[in-house]
Amino acid sequence: MTTQKQDGPTTRALQGLGDPRPSVRLRAALAVGTSPDPRFVGMLVERCAVETEFHVRDMLTWALTRHPAPVTVPVLVEEVRAERAQARSQALHTLSKIGDRRAWPAITRELLSDADDEVARSAWRAAVVLVPEGEEHELAAVLSTQLGRGERETQLSLSRALVALGDTILPVVHAARTDPDPRVRAHAIATDRLVRDPDSRFEFAIEEAKRVVALGVTGQEG
Template identity: 75%
Template sequence: MTRTSIQGEEVVTMTITGQDTDAIRALRALEDGRSSVRLRAALAVGTAPDPRFVGTLVERCAIEPEFFVRDMLTWALTRHPVATTLPRLIREVGSERSQARSQALHTLSKIGDRQAWPVITRALLADADDEVARSAWRAAVVLVPDGEEPALAAALATQLGRGGRETQLSLSRALVALGEVIAPPVRAATAAPEPHVRAHALATQRLLRDPDAGFGYAIEEAKRAVALGGSGQGDDGAC
């Protein structure tokens, strides 16, 4: 930064350094039509973090079509000060664009700062978009404060039976990550009137008992148990 005087008034002039020029070039490259160029640009911005560029990174997350580039953008954001990234990401969770919400939640889960917990609402956990909901589930289990786990488990259990296999696997993993506090709401879901809800709840129970069990096997076994009219819980009835 240099200072000059014009007719007695001091004027502050910003001097653009070589590092600034490189960063500006990288930000422009984030809009390149080639995904490999955008990937390198995100890596460059994260390697030399600058709070001035957080807004651009967040905005790019909302429209970037390639998963691996979005993941690098998330990494770049985690390299910046939390005080700068957190407010911007929290605002983005309220965006009308589903990808913006999903990616902001994903980034919040990677940052892991519990100041973001209030943004994880019941409405967000039940978002109509599966990708947003999955990101919200993952973020919730990372950000949940001590003592709030049972309430979170109850909220997540309301989503049992939702979506296809990948969505159901994401929910089961989120529930299992909470541990034994999920037992009451998941056990209650095994008595739900909907067969797909009961099957998903039973598969989640089995994953909690045996985390090494494959979800595919667990869900197929649970579906067979439901089809036969049994609880699938064995003699112990425990989750």
């Protein structure tokens, strides 16, 4: 329930978050993050779901991270179930920035395979941050089901998420190298090479992997 009496700066910030001018919304989010107040959390999360400007969304996320996790995490966990894709994506992104592992149960298989690429990418990033110790292999197995999905940016996001899990991904990535789908095989080979050489360029790795698949070579390297 919203209190009837709010101080001047609070009222101005609340109004600023909904201002039609991005510069005003940006300043309002900065002000909220500079002086955190639990009364702002709900509105910050609501604004993340509809904000059109990347820089403003980034500032909204920063403002949320400035509030205590026990206040923000339950609201964000509820938001990952929202109907609007941007609401799910931004909530997941913010959870990855907060890094509170109590949010881990909210990272479901459904989110990791969400039909919206931005939601799925945010879920992958959040998952590798929040996964409890000892559950990395199970996460890698779920992530591997998304190999071959989407265009370059989506594939790169998935590869980075897998690489972040370390050597635990090798069995599932190696298994994917023999998948009937050539896109899955190429993505698996490229990811395997990034594990071996994290400094290599993904574009080079994926193009070389496609050539390998075209030649019919799917076995494991060396």
